[in-house]
Amino acid sequence: MFKKILYPTDFSEEAKKVLEYLKVLKDTSEEVVVLHVIDRVVVEAYKDAFAWAGMNIKFETDKLNRKLVEKAEEKIGDIVKYLREKGFKVKYLIRIGSPWEEILKVADCEKVSIIVLGSHGCGKLGCELEKLIGSTAENVIRHSKFPVMVVK
């Protein structure tokens, strides 16, 4: 029924919990698309700092993006390995942008059957409030045309 699952992860413990539920969905699914989005807000904050320090913004931003992608590839590699061992066909994607918007764009492009994500994630820096649900999860639920499963 849920042949192709989109599993977006920010590599948080909350997102890791989702893996247990993917195993449960195994009988009805074939493929998992693992997606990590490097938050554009983070990159923009660095850009401001580079500008403020009088550095070459384009050069430093390109270097930063390469580093962030490299780090994400390392982390996503472990997840891909784990899911392959569980018998899934797995593909991974790393994007830079707004997490919820990229999640929905990938869902569309890949024509997924379901999006499975955590109710919370790493949280935004300086946000100490306990929320019912994170903003990425909320926006995905609000705007998705595909079924969404949220793991609390």
Ligand SMILES: Nc1ncnc2c1ncn2[C@@H]1O[C@H](COP(=O)(O)OP(=O)(O)OP(=O)(O)O)[C@@H](O)[C@H]1O
């Ligand atoms: N950058 C990201 N890339 C891919 N998936 C993400 C990303 N951020 C969040 N997710 C997915 O969305 C789930 C919920 O995260 P969300 O960002 O909504 O919570 P939060 O970080 O606690 O809240 P907020 O970001 O609003 O402070 C995560 O468990 C993960 O599955």
Ligand SMILES: [Mg+2]
């Ligand atoms: Mg978040």
